[in-house]
Amino acid sequence: MIVTVTLNPAIDEEYLVPEFRPGGWFRASKVQRTPGGKGINVSLVLKQLGQETAAMGFLAGFSGEYIRDVLRKAQITTNFLHVRGETRTNVYIVDEVGKVETGLAEPGPYISEDEIARFISNYERILKRTSLVVLGGSLPPGVPQDFYCELIRIARQRDIPTFIDAAGAPLLAALDEGPTYAKVDQRFMGSYEGVTLNSLDNLIEAVTRVHALGVEWVVASYRTYGNVFFTPEGIFLAEFDRKGIVSMFGSGESLVAGLILSGKEGMDTKERILFGMAAALENALHVEKGVRNRVAVEKLIPRISFEKLS
Amino acid sequence: MRICEVMDRDLTALSPDTTLSEAIEVLTRHRVSGIPVVDPSGRVLGFVSEKDIVKAALPGYFDYLQDPSFIPDYGQFQKRLKKIGQDPISKVMAKDVVSFSEEDSDFYVAITLIRNHLKRAPVVRDGILVGVVNRADLLERIMMEEEPPSFA
Numbered sequence: 001m002i003v004t005v006t007l008n009p010a011i012d013e014e015y016l017v018p019e020f021r022p023g024g025w026f027r028a029s030k031v032q033r034t035p036g037g038k039g040i041n042v043s044l045v046l047k048q049l050g051q052e053t054a055a056m057g058f059l060a061g062f063s064g065e066y067i068r069d070v071l072r073k074a075q076i077t078t079n080f081l082h083v084r085g086e087t088r089t090n091v092y093i094v095d096e097v098g099k100v101e102t103g104l105a106e107p108g109p110y111i112s113e114d115e116i117a118r119f120i121s122n123y124e125r126i127l128k129r130t131s132l133v134v135l136g137g138s139l140p141p142g143v144p145q146d147f148y149c150e151l152i153r154i155a156r157q158r159d160i161p162t163f164i165d166a167a168g169a170p171l172l173a174a175l176d177e178g179p180t181y182a183k184v185d186q187r188f189m190g191s192y193e194g195v196t197l198n199s200l201d202n203l204i205e206a207v208t209r210v211h212a213l214g215v216e217w218v219v220a221s222y223r224t225y226g227n228v229f230f231t232p233e234g235i236f237l238a239e240f241d242r243k244g245i246v247s248m249f250g251s252g253e254s255l256v257a258g259l260i261l262s263g264k265e266g267m268d269t270k271e272r273i274l275f276g277m278a279a280a281l282e283n284a285l286h287v288e289k290g291v292r293n294r295v296a297v298e299k300l301i302p303r304i305s306f307e308k309l310s
Numbered sequence: 311m312r313i314c315e316v317m318d319r320d321l322t323a324l325s326p327d328t329t330l331s332e333a334i335e336v337l338t339r340h341r342v343s344g345i346p347v348v349d350p351s352g353r354v355l356g357f358v359s360e361k362d363i364v365k366a367a368l369p370g371y372f373d374y375l376q377d378p379s380f381i382p383d384y385g386q387f388q389k390r391l392k393k394i395g396q397d398p399i400s401k402v403m404a405k406d407v408v409s410f411s412e413e414d415s416d417f418y419v420a421i422t423l424i425r426n427h428l429k430r431a432p433v434v435r436d437g438i439l440v441g442v443v444n445r446a447d448l449l450e451r452i453m454m455e456e457e458p459p460s461f462a
Contacts, residue, residue, distance in 0.1 A: 077441070083339070125351065125352055128351045
């Protein structure tokens, strides 16, 4: 079973506001409320692609119950620890006309040491029947910055590969522990070890250093609709054009889900990258987070440009 | 219909050495009436419910009373509950657990729950916890079904 860990889940509220600008008062033309957080999003997309997962992490209060309820109805296995406080709500404003997205995030509920210990024992228990662990997103207050390190270490002791999709200090700490896959989101990370991630050469330099830490696959976003993939078979660049794109919201997690599923099915490196990118593109073609289904994803593979960089 | 289509795929569980006070906290925070007790690999060892905890904390003579209104207040109950708060749940959990497999029919599960006066029960695969069934969810599902189930 694939296990996704979301330590700081959120309700994602996406508002479609034509011609949004700060300081004004607007009516949303459409509102979408979905459970969110990177790991949960990966679980939802994998479900849409027909793959079972178990989602775990911390939930709190009314928002936490809402998330649990949606996951339950989607028949996704859950093992969340319910804590005091309230799970956060993240607000995204999508300007359809200006094609600009604005985001606003809360810190999330405080997690006590006892709760962290209880989470670890749940994690160790579920790892007994886990084939891959996906760790995603930010850390809630109370959780140490190097917590992902510990989770990766525990998984590695059991020979279970890990996929981390995070940013900032928690990601940097996790990279030292050598996860199997890492996705670096450039939007939330301007530089790595002093290298500014603004050009392709710089990106390759940074990603090569990450690779040296034992990370087999590194995925780094490049320009708006592209990603650089550092794989055991070389460095590749894959991109898609902006035709028909409504919202990139959730596309990163669809890419992660696509890479995981294609890996599980034994596709080769190129096929995996194309499938993952097609999942990301499908996600971007509508306001609804996630992908419609597998057929819709596969149809988009011809729209992905693929280039070997080295 | 198979029970795996109705069950709650939630793996919230306690280990047998969890204290009663922690179990109470988990029950209230998760808003459930009972939780499976599992070993480190997820094998179901027991089931602990509010009922088991209440029973453990009630004074010994309670069973002899016809009517609980004889008790003036819950002072004694509270004293006993606090006293056993640090005891492991393995002391009070039901060890003879009614559990189901994912392939069991919803009707069989409903009948078994009613017969055993249970609200919740674990669903297992090779002894390992994979979810729980709730009586209320089953009722809802039966209500929603188009054809009434045949009792013939």
